[in-house]
Amino acid sequence: MIASYVRKKYGINLEKKQFLIESKLWIELARCKCDTYSEYWQMLQNDKTGTLEQRMVDRLTTNYTYFCREEAHFSYVTDQVIPKLQRSWTENINIWCGACATGQECYTLAMYLMDCQKNGTLTVPFHILGTDISADALKTAQKARYDSKDYARLLLSWRSQYCGPFENGTFEVKPLVKKNIDFQKHNLLNPMVMGEQFHIVFCRNVLIYFKEEERNQLLKNIYREMLPGGYLFISHTETLQGTQLPFEYIQPAVYRKPEGRKNG
Ligand SMILES: C[S@@+](CC[C@H](N)C(=O)[O-])C[C@H]1O[C@@H](n2cnc3c(N)ncnc32)[C@H](O)[C@@H]1O
Numbered sequence: 185m186i187a188s189y190v191r192k193k194y195g196i197n198l199e200k201k202q203f204l205i206e207s208k209l210w211i212e213l214a215r216c217k218c219d220t221y222s223e224y225w226q227m228l229q230n231d232k233t234g235t236l237e238q239r240m241v242d243r244l245t246t247n248y249t250y251f252c253r254e255e256a257h258f259s260y261v262t263d264q265v266i267p268k269l270q271r272s273w274t275e276n277i278n279i280w281c282g283a284c285a286t287g288q289e290c291y292t293l294a295m296y297l298m299d300c301q302k303n304g305t306l307t308v309p310f311h312i313l314g315t316d317i318s319a320d321a322l323k324t325a326q327k328a329r330y331d332s333k334d335y336a337r338l339l340l341s342w343r344s345q346y347c348g349p350f351e352n353g354t355f356e357v358k359p360l361v362k363k364n365i366d367f368q369k370h371n372l373l374n375p376m377v378m379g380e381q382f383h384i385v386f387c388r389n390v391l392i393y394f395k396e397e398e399r400n401q402l403l404k405n406i407y408r409e410m411l412p413g414g415y416l417f418i419s420h421t422e423t424l425q426g427t428q429l430p431f432e433y434i435q436p437a438v439y440r441k442p443e444g445r446k447n448g
Pocket of ligand 1: 195196245246253282284286318321388393
């Protein structure tokens with residue numbers, strides 16, 4: 185029941201992962217004072233506030249991420265994408281990190297782009313929208329307070345420029361970086377309602393949790409939100425093979441929506 189509901193609504197494939205579901209949800213059952221999964225399922229369906237469902241999503245999602253993950257993507261953005269966008273006289277650069285988890289991917293991008301603004305290779309403003317279905321992960325992203333493991337992954341030059349001091353085992357990303365980013369809850373299986381279109385989309389390490397049907401739905405939704413000529417970054421462990429969408433392959437894990445193509 186729970187596995188097929190989660191797959192249908194959020195795309196996450198937990199079928200044949202009964203043990204994993206139980207090990208992640210037992211605490212919710214205890215919290216709801218339910219003895220069985222059918223009792224919990226009933227309670228969840230009767231909860232019109234959506235609170236129980238959100239807590240379930242928070243437990244079932246894997247929000248693992250870190251600063252500078254798959255670093256080659258960030259260099260590709262600064263060395264290849266930004267110069268191209270600059271030449272096209274764009275007034276600002278719009279970026280979407282779907283499945284941003286606890287935010288490190290968005291902050292990494294922001295710090296790379298701020299470096300570009302400092303060295304003059306980027307002369308226009310940029311905005312990053314970070315979205316995810318996990319409310320807990322988004323709370324951490326908004327706070328932007330991280331621990332020593334994250335600190336160790338920051339480029340040395342970023343530590344004082346873009347982050348507060350490392351104290352009592354944590355540090356915070358400075359407001360000058362945060363102001364470039366907004367976080368919002370969004371399910372990638374649903375169409376976007378904001379009407380924004382993006383020059384760059386990061387959608388990394390989420391396709392692996394999906395089966396083909398939901399993966400195709402997600403990619404269709406992303407394709408629609410990309411500007412012609414826009415870039416899509418997926419993880420190096422993922423592929424777009426099998427999709428009918430006319431993405432142009434650029435290099436492993438980097439794709440482009442063809443120039444001059446709206447949504448067909
Ligand atoms: C492993 S993290 C990836 C984080 C980051 N993109 C990275 O590569 O480091 C996967 C994220 O996908 C999110 N996710 C799973 N299904 C989703 C959906 N249908 N819509 C939006 N986000 C989803 C999870 O909540 C989780 O935070």
